Amino acid sequence: xxxxxxxxxxxxxxxxxxxxxxxxxxxxxxxxxxxxxxxxxxxxxxxxxxxxxxxxxxxxxxxxxxxxxxxxxxxxxxxxxxxxxxxxxxxxxxxxxxxxxxxxxxxxxxxxxxxxxxxxxxxxxxxxxxxxxxxxxxxxxxxxxxxxxxxxxxxxxxxxxxxxxxxxxxxxxxxxxxxxxxxxxxxxxxxxxxxxxxxxxxxxxxxxxxxxxxxxxxxxxxxxxxxxxxxxxxxxxxxxxxxxxxxxxxxxxxxxxxxxxxxxxxxxxxxxxxxxxxxxxxxxxxxx
Amino acid sequence: xxxxxxxxxxxxxxxxxxxxxxxxxxxxxxxxxxxxxxxxxxxxxxxxxxxxxxxxxxxxxxxxxxxxxxxxxxxxxxxxxxxxxxxxxxxxxxxxxxxxxxxxxxxxxxxxxxxxxxxxxxxxxxxxxxxxxxxxxxxxxxxxxxxxxxxxxxxxxxxxxxxxxxxxxxxxxxxxxxxxxxxxxxxxxxxxxxxxxxxxxxxxxxxxxxxxxxxxxxxxxxxxxxxxxxxxxxxxxxxxxxxxxxxxxxxxxxxxxxxxxxxxxxxxxxxxxxxxxxxxxxxxxxxxxxxxxxxxxxxxxxxxxxxxxxxxxxxxxxxxxxxxxxxxxxxxxxxxxxxxxxxxxxxxxxxxxxxx
Numbered sequence: 209x210x211x212x213x214x215x216x217x218x219x220x221x222x223x224x225x226x227x228x229x230x231x232x233x234x235x236x237x238x239x240x241x242x243x244x245x246x247x248x249x250x251x252x253x254x255x256x257x258x259x260x261x262x263x264x265x266x267x268x269x270x271x272x273x274x275x276x277x278x279x280x281x282x283x284x285x286x287x288x289x290x291x292x293x294x295x296x297x298x299x300x301x302x303x304x305x306x307x308x309x310x311x312x313x314x315x316x317x318x319x320x321x322x323x324x325x326x327x328x329x330x331x332x333x334x335x336x337x338x339x340x341x342x343x344x345x346x347x348x349x350x351x352x353x354x355x356x357x358x359x360x361x362x363x364x365x366x367x368x369x370x371x372x373x374x375x376x377x378x379x380x381x382x383x384x385x386x387x388x389x390x391x392x393x394x395x396x397x398x399x400x401x402x403x404x405x406x407x408x409x410x411x412x413x414x415x416x417x418x419x420x421x422x423x424x425x426x427x428x429x430x431x432x433x434x435x436x437x438x439x440x441x442x443x444x445x446x447x448x449x450x451x452x453x454x455x456x457x458x459x460x461x462x463x464x465x466x467x468x469x470x471x472x473x474x475x476x477x478x479x480x481x482x483x484x485x486x487x488x489x490x491x492x493x494x495x496x
Numbered sequence: 497x498x499x500x501x502x503x504x505x506x507x508x509x510x511x512x513x514x515x516x517x518x519x520x521x522x523x524x525x526x527x528x529x530x531x532x533x534x535x536x537x538x539x540x541x542x543x544x545x546x547x548x549x550x551x552x553x554x555x556x557x558x559x560x561x562x563x564x565x566x567x568x569x570x571x572x573x574x575x576x577x578x579x580x581x582x583x584x585x586x587x588x589x590x591x592x593x594x595x596x597x598x599x600x601x602x603x604x605x606x607x608x609x610x611x612x613x614x615x616x617x618x619x620x621x622x623x624x625x626x627x628x629x630x631x632x633x634x635x636x637x638x639x640x641x642x643x644x645x646x647x648x649x650x651x652x653x654x655x656x657x658x659x660x661x662x663x664x665x666x667x668x669x670x671x672x673x674x675x676x677x678x679x680x681x682x683x684x685x686x687x688x689x690x691x692x693x694x695x696x697x698x699x700x701x702x703x704x705x706x707x708x709x710x711x712x713x714x715x716x717x718x719x720x721x722x723x724x725x726x727x728x729x730x731x732x733x734x735x736x737x738x739x740x741x742x743x744x745x746x747x748x749x750x751x752x753x754x755x756x757x758x759x760x761x762x763x764x765x766x767x768x769x770x771x772x773x774x775x776x777x778x779x780x781x782x783x784x785x786x787x788x789x790x791x792x793x794x795x796x797x798x799x800x801x802x803x804x805x806x807x808x809x810x811x812x813x814x815x816x817x818x819x820x821x822x823x824x825x826x827x828x829x830x831x832x833x834x835x836x837x838x839x840x841x842x843x844x845x846x847x848x849x850x851x852x
Contacts, residue, residue: 226782282698285698292692296692299688301508312504315697
């Protein structure tokens with residue numbers, strides 16, 4: 209037994225001739241928020257399906273909370289929560305009935321549907337049919353369903369995709385609350401800003417392989433180029449934009465020269481985003 | 497397999513399933529079919545057996561029979577008219593009462609000569625002798641032995657359309673619901689992706705299949721009984737008929753679950769049902785068109801559901817005469833169960849969970 213909530217060793221999966229997940233290895237610590245980033249088709253969903261017991265790995269193993277998922281699927285599934293990207297609620301039921309059904313399937317003894325729906329901002333609409341809900345409301349209900357069994361590991365697949373800022377913020381706050389409770393969060397997202405803000409560590413996945421895995425700060429330090437951007441007035445009254453790369457040999461001299469001109473109007477620093485780093489590592493954009 | 501989870505799924509399906517159009521159709525269609533057949537060919541509004549009487553004297557038994565709620569009486573002036581009515585189906589049975597009928601009662605054994613319409617329903621042939629015997633004993637005031645010698649008139653080989661359509665109605669009742677309910681329920685779970693949400697709970701493929709199967713078997717058996725009642729064909733050994741309906745419902749459900757496991761959308765389900773419809777409803781054609789040799793029925797699995805029911809309820813045969821068909825039906829149900837278990841295991845092994 210160790211402190212890893214998730215331990216993945218040499219995990220492999222293929223569909224016919226397509227190698228979807230190519231011998232990946234990683235671990236996620238207890239109480240950690242791990243971001244899993246990559247473009248469509250990178251193998252993220254297949255990996256999550258193997259971790260959550262929906263797919264049997266073709267090779268390697270995934271150990272969650274000390275249980276091999278393929279061998280102890282029910283034990284693992286009773287301890288995890290999954291929030292899907294696509295809405296998959298029972299739309300003819302009310303929100304309360306949806307939660308009640310899943311609390312019964314998980315054999316939850318202290319189920320309080322009203323309190324749970326209040327947490328996701330759905331108070332007052334508990335008994336309404338889900339088919340009448342907006343996309344944001346449905347997504348918040350999906351999040352509520354994923355935590356109905358007080359999971360030790362919470363898998364969230366694009367939980368804020370296509371949502372309004374208010375709903376997105378509510379879901380991000382809930383993820384942080386779950387981490388405070390002690391849950392480990394495995395977050396799959398395209399949203400670099402969200403990953404940067406929420407995740408303790410992020411893994412970049414491309415063509416079935418993990419190409420980088422570290423804290424956002426470390427990734428930026430390791431792969432990103434820092435620079436300063438200055439707006440400088442030219443002699444003919446025009447504004448010029450000058451960029452000086454930091455961490456390079458001539459940086460000090462270039463900065464002295466810039467300020468010595470006396471024409472600097474504004475200056476700010478700029479650091480690489482996770483998107484920039486992903487492009488640098490894979491040559492692909494995350495949103496593709 | 498976890499029975500608590502199975503019950504949870506059943507409860508949710510019972511509470512929210514009726515909002516589903518396919519489920520509503522599975523209930524409404526067979527009932528509509530049975531009602532249409534009955535409206536077109538009789539039975540539902542003509543429940544009572546028709547008894548024709550030619551009374552040579554003025555027997556008091558006629559008054560007793562007239563009070564019976566099980567038969568309707570028709571009176572004839574001569575034996576020729578009575579025989580004609582019996583031969584044409586105007587009455588199910590015709591009896592001639594001798595001039596000294598009442599006077600002969602104290603002397604013992606009573607013998608009736610009865611003309612029976614060859615196409616009359618078995619239940620009517622059963623009801624009339626019972627009513628006659630009761631009436632004789634009421635009149636005599638003692639438990640006299642009553643012997644009815646039946647003379648069949650008309651075409652005994654021919655079957656009335658109301659009876660010919662009963663197999664179709666039975667098959668609709670059992671197989672439309674028994675097959676559609678579990679298959680459409682599983683397909684809806686796949687199409688609406690709710691199956692994915694179930695797949696990440698401790699619920700197993702077996703739990704999901706069992707819950708849908710229990711609902712389907714229950715409803716299909718119930719629908720079978722309802723359609724038989726509406727067709728006026730629920731007579732004879734009722735517990736045995738219900739057992740056959742139950743076995744038929746299990747067979748229908750097994751097929752429905754297997755189809756549901758492999759078909760991914762409702763349109764494809766209807767296409768499969770259209771293509772496979774002949775295997776389900778083929779036996780109904782054999783009953784509708786008697787010129788088709790009856791051995792053709794043996795190649796259809798559903799024949800072994802329809803045949804015992806028709807034999808028991810309409811033809812009035814004994815248990816031993818349907819034993820062979822029942823045995824084949826039991827074997828088919830067991831084979832279906834084995835196949836279904838293999839499918840569930842395959843789904844569970846290949847992709848741990850259904851729908852992945």
